[in-house]
Amino acid sequence: MNRTNRKLAIAFALCATAAIVVCLASPGTGQQRDDRRPPSPGGGEKPEIEDTKRLNVYADNWFSLYINGELIAVDSIAFMPHNVISVDVFPEYPMTIAVMAKDNADFKTGMEYNNTQIGDGGFILKLGDGTVTSKHWKAKSVSRGPIDGDTSNPRVVHEEVPKNWTAPDFDDTSWQAAKEFDERTVRPKGPFYQHDFKGAKFIWADNLELDNTVLFRVRVDSPPDGSTPKTFPILQSK
Numbered sequence: 001m002n003r004t005n006r007k008l009a010i011a012f013a014l015c016a017t018a019a020i021v022v023c024l025a026s027p028g029t030g031q032q033r034d035d036r037r038p039p040s041p042g043g044g045e046k047p048e049i050e051d052t053k054r055l056n057v058y059a060d061n062w063f064s065l066y067i068n069g070e071l072i073a074v075d076s077i078a079f080m081p082h083n084v085i086s087v088d089v090f091p092e093y094p095m096t097i098a099v100m101a102k103d104n105a106d107f108k109t110g111m112e113y114n115n116t117q118i119g120d121g122g123f124i125l126k127l128g129d130g131t132v133t134s135k136h137w138k139a140k141s142v143s144r145g146p147i148d149g150d151t152s153n154p155r156v157v158h159e160e161v162p163k164n165w166t167a168p169d170f171d172d173t174s175w176q177a178a179k180e181f182d183e184r185t186v187r188p189k190g191p192f193y194q195h196d197f198k199g200a201k202f203i204w205a206d207n208l209e210l211d212n213t214v215l216f217r218v219r220v221d222s223p224p225d226g227s228t229p230k231t232f233p234i235l236q237s238k
């Protein structure tokens with residue numbers, strides 16, 4: 001290496017070292033490290049976005065979803081087009097999921113499109129811990145019609161939504177088992193196929209057409225995929 005080249009090599013090495021020092025000292029990197037460690041005054045590690053699970057939900061036509069009694073997700077489109085709601089969920093076990101699902105139906109006739117026809121429902125979800133909708137969920141129809149499918153003289157039966165029905169300790173033993181429906185019966189629209197619902201079943205109450213508002217519940221004691229959930233003592237003081 002001649003003298004000029006040696007000078008260039010030394011200059012390059014100095015620049016590279018300076019760059020590394022600047023990089024290590026940059027506020028961004030330091031901030032990230034501070035977010036995770038040292039522990040907060042409450043003690044323990046803080047959960048990161050990597051500790052959450054993705055929840056995909058598709059409802060014909062609308063839903064609201066609660067986990068352990070807290071509202072977690074609401075369908076942003078009441079009727080059409082049919083959409084998927086996809087949110088990050090921080091799972092804590094045991095986990096009670098409670099859902100209100102609604103088919104599009106006139107309150108007085110149970111029909112849709114200006115009372116010209118009977119619409120059908122359908123609900124499906126998948127959580128990244130392996131939780132999926134199935135016949136093992138509980139279901140309760142609280143709005144049905146038109147009774148007997150009679151569109152010439154439509155009658156509707158509404159039941160009061162039970163108090164505290166989203167709470168983990170709510171007694172749902174009298175509810176029926178959810179009924180599974182084939183994908184080709186529900187005929188989901190395009191967005192369903194753009195999200196992960198593998199292993200999940202469409203569910204509803206007994207009648208996909210006449211049951212118009214359906215409550216669902218399920219209790220998940222541990223991650224169905226067999227993974228070990230991380231615990232964060234910092235969250236358990238609330």
Ligand SMILES: [Ca+2]
Pocket residue numbers: 103104105110118119120121145208209210211212
């Ligand atoms: Ca209907």
Ligand SMILES: [Ca+2]
Pocket residue numbers: 060061103104119120121
């Ligand atoms: Ca519908």
